[in-house]
Amino acid sequence: MKKFLNRLLFQHVQKKSEYTSEPFETSPLHHERLTGELQNDIQTLKALLGNSFDLKIVRFTSDPYAYDGAFLFIEELTDTAVVHEQLRAIRSLSETTYLSDMSPETMRQEVLTISESSIVDTLHQCSSHLLQGNTLILSDKYKDGIILNSRKMPQRSIQAPSSESVVRGPRDGFVETLLLNIGLVRKRLKDPDLQLDYFKVGERSKTDVVVMSINGLTNPKIVQEVKNRLNKIDIDSVQESGVIEQLIEENSLSPFPQVQVTERPDTVAGSLAEGRVAIIVDHTPFVLIAPLTINSFYQSAEDYYERWVYSSLIRILRVAAALIALCLPSIYVALISYHQGLIPTDLVISLAGSREGVPFPSIVEALLMEVTIEILREAGIRLPNPVGQAVGIVGGLVIGESAVSAGLVSPMMVIVVALTAISSFALPQYYVGVSLRILRFPIMISAALLGLYGIVIALILLSIHLIRLKSFGVYYLEPLVPYSPKGWKDMFIRTQTKSLKSRPDMLHPQDKKRMSSKN
Amino acid sequence: MKSALNTSELTQNQVTIGISLTVLGVGMITLPREVFTAAGVASGWVSVLLTGIIAAGVMLLMIVLNNRYPGMSYYQYNRIIVGSWIGGFITLITSIYYVTFAAFETRAMAELIQMFILDRTPVSFTMLIFIGTAVYLVLGGYSAIFRLFELYFPAIIFFTLLIMILSANQFEMNHIRPFFEGFPPIMKGMSATVLSFVGMEIILFIQAFMRKPERAKKAAVYGIAIPTVLYAIIVIMVGGIMGVGETMTLVYPLMELAKSIEIRNFFFERFETFFIPLWILSIFTTLAIVLYLAALGIKTVFNVKKETAVFSIIPIIYILAMTPKNINEMFTMGVWIGYSMLAIGVGIPLILLLVSILRRQKQ
Known part of the structure; x- marks a missing residue:
């Protein structure tokens, strides 16, 4: 009986694998x-x-x-x-x-x-x-x-990417046509070693997917890992690169993205030259870059085009913004509910005055305002542009102002929430701001439960998660840890272009040298 | 998913930092009181330096022992030296020692939290959360622990030095004079520093995980030099600012030092609370590695899965941590851990080294 069951199961598996390797086998006519x-x-x-x-x-x-x-x-x-x-x-x-x-x-x-x-x-x-x-x-x-070959390719004209605009840098962005997107990257890397591997993903949609890497530069293990994961995908239709992103990432429970998404061909070309792998999916302007490390949180393609002092300061500013977006409301909650003694005496008196008449504990106040601002943000995205702006202004100003005068929240809370919201948008990549905004809430709750200790524990848990997280075999926190002093030259501070002579170690490139020592 | 690039073995940096942060634990905050109480004179910092040098020597002997059994950790080779029964027994008591040590660190952290920031939250709650956090890290394996140490190390060193720098203006040379008052007080002081150096024996276990085990000696010497120098600076600064007599009466002298810092027109008042995260981090690092080694021992002796081993020792740690009735009993527990380190962490390995040499074992 057991044998029979096994055989049955085994045959089923076999059939399934045949089916996946030959997806057209739906009608006997096909052969x-x-x-x-x-x-x-x-x-x-x-x-x-x-x-x-x-x-x-x-x-x-x-x-x-x-x-x-x-x-x-x-x-x-x-x-x-x-x-x-x-x-x-x-x-x-x-x-x-x-x-x-x-x-x-x-x-x-x-x-x-x-x-x-x-x-x-x-x-x-x-x-x-x-x-x-x-x-x-x-x-x-x-x-x-x-x-x-008579394929008609309907295409949008090339426009500036809307999700990643820069002050300085090329203005062209990817479009929905695969070949044109490949062309945009190829134009920037006229390298015969540029390797394109073609995949078809989706049994019904048969979406074209191209994996780009550079022969003799990109670590073959990373390229192989990307290909293996793409080959494992067994899905009926893929409409956007986001679906592929979620199917190939290591840890889907993590709040952090493990694949970078970009609309900018110069970012893709730059990443390829660093030793990363690009995955271009047909019918979407969003190209995936793997592996993703913590650096992408606060770095933008533009940093390399501006002069180094300015870029470094901007990066530090972004890191500060990320920390504010993550922690500010929870620090406020912890100070107000547990550690009033830490606030300077003058300030604590005026704070107490402004909180007089506010009926809620500070955590309720904070959650109320944070949720309101998230709703405003979401509403602003969905509405047509002019209306969206109007809603943002009306919502932000009117709700903030009247919530204070109605005695629902204290004015300090409005400042904290507004600063937090602006900070989370100061990050160059939209989706990174999203993960910080998600994490803000658990940290706020632990601050409400355990004060400063709660914040520290939450941050320790967060750092343990980041330490354990990997993207395509590369540690998420590289090059910060494990220590790689070469990589530190291009982290919070981007040192002079002259001194960035080698590629990042963390990607284990085969060709380590980026610039001759003569420069 | 399996990783494509295998980079889990430890680097020299990681071992150095791992040893430093294991050694830097509760001792950092309480050391000046213990040294001055035992020595009774201002030259206590010499005791710290001497203990550090002896510890470095002991670690080098441990590396000699490790090198006789390359690729194996202490838990694995002790049964080769003295047979699987005695070896298993040694592993078991070592694990028990680490479990007790973990309980002490947990309780010390909880007392600190209760004293300085959360006076109404039950100790058991703060402790359980702390242990749970450490368990999450330990389940990631040794590689995660040591990478996390790398992340915290600069912060811990920076903020400790920051306290010193900010309080430097109150330093009075007369408090720590005379520098030398004969050997007996220095020797007495050394006995009190032992607890602060508990954890240096982890080199017995982690050399096997190193990518280049031949660099263990360098890593160990640097790894013990960093906490030794830091301890000496702390003892000098606390002695110089508070005075020897006053330091003896303080429960957490370094915390009092932080309290004495006053910066005018700065945004926050009562600056010392902002150093609490620093203590939490330095105690957490010690707890994590100790918990890992305890679980590793249990796993080796009873041949169970890593998860089973970790989860089975959590209740024991909790019960042991709740045992001391007050802060004084807790510190007595710490003293006993210091002595058991001398026996279990130093004595037994050195005896094993002797046995191994006498039996002319080498692999």
Whole structure:
């Protein structure tokens, strides 16, 4: 009985793995070859594609009615100019050449004017090419079909990235077209060693995913790890890189992202040159960069374009902003509810005066205001731009002001909450601010329970989590710990460009040197 | 997921910092009182330096023992030297010693918290949270512990030195004169510093985890030099500011030193509370490594999983930590831990070294 069950289970597993390796195996027709009878083949293909109305069939004849052929394509995916051009090429054949004398291979090479074409013979290939927007030529005589590359790529024009704007730096951002995005990166790294590995993810969506790395620079173990994790993905559809990000990250319970997301081709090119791996997903302008380390929290591509003193000061400012975003409300709560003695006497008197009449303990006050500001932020994003701003101003000013005058919260609390909110937006990456905003709440609650001790314990727990966290085998806190003095040159302080002679150690690049020592 | 780059072995820096932070624990705050009480004279800082030098010598002997069994930790090779029964017994009492040590650190932290920041919160609650936090770290393995030490080390050193610098204006040379008053007081002072050096024997366990075990000697010497120098500075500063006689009456002399700091027109008053996180961190680091070593011993003796070992010792630590009835009993417990370190952490390994040499074992 047990054996039988085992076999049953095992077979099931086997079947599943077959299924995943050959995702087209949904209909028995798929394995069949073209028959060479035009009407028959067209009918089967039509049936395969669900008799959909957008499969266009353009019949043509040649060699005074001796040759019968057809163009098949899916209208909205296909650049119909290609079809017309090829049709014209066939029509303009001289009287003495007969298509019926040629094999499809000869026809492809001698008659057709398109540069990219190939020969197919199974229905499976035909249908998959059709769905990609290619055009299929079938004839009444041969069992081979010709595939023309006629993919139409609808594309948005290149615009400045909206989620990561910079003062200084290139203004182009990624768009929704994979090839164009690859081009944007390639233009910046004209390196023959730039390696592109192609993947198809999603059994139904068949989304194109490209892994970019640099041969002889990027650590092959990291590249292999990225590829392995991509290969493991077994999902039916992928609409955005965020889905892939969540499927390949190490720890999905962590509040911290483990893959960097960017819209900027210069960031991707720079990261590749540092020894990281980029994952570009079709149909989204958000490119993934792995591994992600703590540095990405407060570093921006712009830091390398500005002069070093300015960049370093800005980075320190961002770190301070991150700490404020994380801890300020909890410190306020702890001071007000447990350690009033720490506040200077004059201030404590005025604080007590302003809190007079506020009916809640400070934690309730803080949670009330923090939640309000989160709601305002969320509402501001969803509304159309002009309305969103109005809501922000009205909400922020009116609610803040009237909450104070109504005696719900103290004015000091409004200052704390506003400063915290602004600080969390001062970080260069939006999603990093998000994780800090999430963590703010548990720290606030532990401050309310245990005062300063609670904050310290919460921060110890947070640092233990960060210490244990890894991104693609690289410790999250590298190069801060384990100590790597070389990496410290480009951390809180970005030293002079001249002194950044080697790549970051933490990525274990094969080519360590970035700049010759002559500079 | 499994990591692609294997970087879990310890570096020389990590071992140095690991030893320093294990040694720097409760002792840091109480050392001046203990030294001055025992020595009775101002030259107590010489005792600290001498104990540090002796400790370095003992550690070098321990490394000699380690090097006879490369790649193995003390728990693994003690059964090779004296057989699995006696070896198992040694491992067990070492674990018990570490469990008691962990209980002491926990209780000391809880007393500190109760005295300075949370006077109405029950001690048991602060302790349980503290132990739970340490357990979370210990479950990450030795690599996580030592990387966390690297993260905290600069902060602990910086803030300790900051206290010294901020209080330097009150320093009076006359308080610590004369520098030398004969050997007997210095020897007495040395006996009181033993508890502050508890933890140096971790080199017996961590050399096996090093990427380059041949660098253990350097790491150990630096690792013991940092706390020794820091202790000596603390003793000199506290003695110089408070005076020997007054220091003897203070429960937490370093805390009182922080209290004496006054900065005008600074945003916060009562500056010393901001050093509380510093003590919490330095006690936490000691607790974490001690808990790890205790669990490792239990795991070796009873052949159980790491998680089982860790979770089984939590109740014992809690009960032991609740045993002292007041702060004086707690400090007595600390003194006994100091003595058991001499026996279990130093005596037994040195005997094992002797046995190993006599039996001409080498691997």
